[in-house]
Amino acid sequence: MICLLFIYASLLSPAYGLVDGLYSSEEDVVVLNNETFPITILNTKPDNKVWAVQFYNSWCGHCKHFAPTWKAMATEFKDLNDIIGFAAIDCSQKSNLQICRQFDISMYPTLKIFPPIYNSTRSNSCVELHSQSPPLIMKKIFQVLADFPTQSWPNIKPLQKIEDIWLEKKDAHKHILLIFENEDSNLGPEVMLDVRKFQNVLLRRMLQNDVSKFGISKFPSLYQVNKDSTYTFLAVGDSNSEDTTDSRRFFVKVIHSLTGDLMNVPTIDVKKDSHILNGDITNEQKVQHKLNSTKVTMQDLESALHYSLRQEVAIMKTIEGERLTALREYIHILVKYFPGRKPVLGFLRHVYNMLSNLDKTSLTGEEWLEKIDQAQDADNYLPSVILWESCQGSSPHYRGYPCGMWTLFHVLTVESYLQHQRARPNDPGNPQEVLLAIKGYMKYFFGCHECSNNFLAMAETIPNEVTSWKEEVLWLWSAHNKANKRLHKDVSEDPEHPKIQFPPESLCPVCQKLSQSDQGVTLSWDSEKVLEFLLNFYSEQSIIFSIHLMSGDEDSISTVPSNQGELDWWEKKQKKEDLKQIWQIKEQRKLRKKESKRSVEDTYNSRVRYTGSPGFLSSWGLTQLDLSVCIIFYLFSTMIILFLYHHFIARRRLISCKPTKNSP
The missing domain is CATH 3.40.30.10 (Glutaredoxin)
Structure with a gap:
């Protein structure tokens, strides 16, 4: 693996x-x-x-x-x-x-x-x-x-008293100027920073409440402070607009005319490109191929899961309290209703068991990543890949993850409905279960703040509108269409995949019906036909498996576009990041082996300490087997020496003591 x-x-x-x-x-x-x-x-x-x-x-x-x-x-x-x-x-x-x-x-x-x-x-x-x-x-x-002032910056704090300006005057300052403005204005700091390089100008500002007693009635206004402590009016700005650009430009021009400093006049960009001001984005090169976006693919679902768990959850500094509860419920509905492949389902079960048996009340994002990595093995894993198929946009900034999560949510509600219809038709259960788990995820983990708030606002109706499994499926479908309507022609809309009311007539000709009302004949949704369509479109049997997923061979993906600039932002994974995660898993396995070996050695060493002889073995690098061999060799050598002694020495003595024939 x-x-x-x-x-x-x-x-x-x-x-x-x-x-x-x-x-x-x-x-x-x-x-x-x-x-x-x-x-x-x-x-x-x-x-x-x-x-x-x-x-x-x-x-x-x-x-x-x-x-x-x-x-x-x-x-x-x-x-x-x-x-x-x-x-x-x-x-x-x-x-x-x-x-x-x-x-x-x-x-x-x-x-x-x-x-x-x-x-x-x-x-x-x-x-x-x-x-x-x-x-x-x-x-x-x-x-x-x-x-946080520094010596190289102008002092932009407002003066409390006009006479305090003389405390800052230096010999180089030929022009002492004051800007009088109201408390909400940014004009003073902007102009002060613009003219910071005018060496012969000392410019400070005062707020309206502190100068009313001096008869200043126009704000914002620019005055020159004379040596005799009198004031000369120079200019007045526009007080009716939050945009200070025109007044800022005018005040800088007046100050420039006083000083004659041609070297340090700032360039103030008043006019911006219309496409920037209007929030439009430039047209990007369209992707050469266009995938069929009217199918649900397992690759999109797994990509959404990957980003959801390894990025959205992992980015949290701390996961505790209601956030931890929401994460546990999210994983729980994935375990129950996600119609995934066996390795992915095994991985999700391991993660859910980890959360259920957690021995503490909080997790850091880093600990979460470590724990879900530890939940993986050769048979249970979530592929570390982001590859969009039906959810691929016409450029990297469109569709992708949000599309994948909407698809995942629909699949979960449909699978929940089908499971209760097949196996538990009489089980009342909780038909709001999936939607409430989705709500928790959107509240605590979904990164787009505006998207999250919009979904949570719609979710306020769940307790009153969802009382059956059928209503659970239809509620999410209706909420998705409301979001599409809100985002139609929005800057975030993919021009190649406009946000339409789903399903379109091309996919379900019978999902809309003619209705007679006071306003005439109108089209309206046929909820029964829509439900029938959704149950088929998002069912497990309708999910398309890529060839590499059907074969279980995730490494056979070769559909990466040749133009790297068109790659999706989640697809552009650096090799070192992949390898880092792979080697982390390997290192964890090595560490577990080392800890197991160390445990055995510690047990042995404790026994040796008990017998009182650890020093000899450890100092000479001997093991118990080495010592046993030495003892056997020692005994064998001793026996050989005794045999030789008996054969040569003891026998010779016996022979020397034996009587000869000539002895008396």
């Missing part, structure tokens, strides 16, 4: 990991990975920049929505890249799992701000953002800049 896994890992060497994810090195967002993250973010110098880092997942629709905003912010503030950096790391890549787990990333996108000197022991050293509004993000970044 290990040999097969090794060959399989070699064939799939390019098929895991993501080349660019949602960001590329050609853009203003810095793309991080497990190697560059510590160097760039954690091991920094005191005069380094503040980093705003987005932890995202390539398949997450909400992350795709937010990507244009993050790119636009990085572009808008690229002239401040010596002070503020925008970065992103893809948590869907297995190689980045440890970093994402370290910072307890469970929902995407998650935004964190790292100060110039990151210190994991200080609670305020890493700030998590709970908003994706650009003004609020920048406000939080400016707060971190103010809380």
Whole structure:
């Protein structure tokens, strides 16, 4: 089995990991990975920049929505890249799992701000953002800049008293300026950072509540402080817009006209490409082949299981309480209802037994990975491969894992229905069992925060709407169609696979019927026909097995596309990652053998200590067998010596004492 896994890992060497994810090195967002993250973010110098880092997942629709905003912010503030950096790391890549787990990333996108000197022991050293509004993000970044000042940065904290500005004045400062703004404005810090290289300017800011007594009535406004402590009005900005770009540009232009500094005028990108502002993404090269997406394949189901267990669950920093209960229930319904191959079902049973007999109340993500690896053997395993067939999208950012999980959920509800119809028709059981387990998984493990919230909102109706196994199947079908309707024409929709109401007429001509209403004749779903279709479409008998799965030969997969740029982000597994997991299993077996041998040796040594003679054997490197041979050889040699002594010495004495004929 290990040999097969090794060959399989070699064939799939390019098929895991993501080349660019949602960001590329050609853009203003810095793309991080497990190697560059510590160097760039954690091991920094005191005069380094503040980093705003987005932890995202390539398949997450909400992350795709937010990507244009993050790119636009990085572009808008690229002239401040010596002070503020925008970065992103893809948590869907297995190689980045440890970093994402370290910072307890469970929902995407998650935004964190790292100060110039990151210190994991200080609670305020890493700030998590709970908003994706650009003004609020920048406000939080400016707060971190103010809380962790360095000598090379402008002091962006607001003044409490106007006279305090003279404490900072230096001989080089020819122009003393003040920006008066309200508490929610980011204009002051932005302009202060823009003109930080103007050597002859001292610019500070004050908030509206602190200057009302001085008769300042227009905000935001720019004033010059004269040597006689009088003030000269210079400019006023737009107070009716959250977008400070125009006011920022105007204030910088006014300050430039005062100083005449032509060398340090910043470039403020006011206009962005329309496709970025509108959240559109560029058209990518379409995949040359197009798989049949109207079939359920075992390869898709196993790929979804692999990513679910080895990435989504494993990325959790701690699994305890309700999260641990949800994981146990999720594995339980997989054991009961997943119509998988024998090795996969055996693996799932081992994992469920492990969770049921767990001798502690929590697991770390790393411990979870170790335990499910230990649950594998030659006959029970989950293939370490991500290969999408029916769920393959037209480009790496479409379909894949979300499609695989929806398919898996449908298969589980259908199998639950069929099992109770065949074997337990009179068993009331709990027809909500599968849906509640799915709800628990979506709540605690599914990485897309927006997707999870939408599903949980729909799941509120489960207690009232699901009272039978039939309703369980139909509820999930209806929920999936609601999600498709919501995401139709969304940025996350695959243009080659539009999100339609399922099943379409081409698959089930009788699933819709004409209905008469006050609004005329309309089409509506025939629930009985839909149920009949779902029971057939997602049944075990309808699942397509790839040739390599039918033969049990996982290493025979050879359908990896030749263009590596088109590979799915879960498919691009690096060879070293596969080999690492394979060798971990081998090392675990070696360790168990060593421990067993050590146990035998310890037992023997304890007996030797009891007899009081461990020193001689251990010091000369002798075993008990060696000692026995030595004793036998010693006895045998002694017998030979005694025989020779008797033959030559003792016999000669007897002869010398014998009387001769001439003796008297």
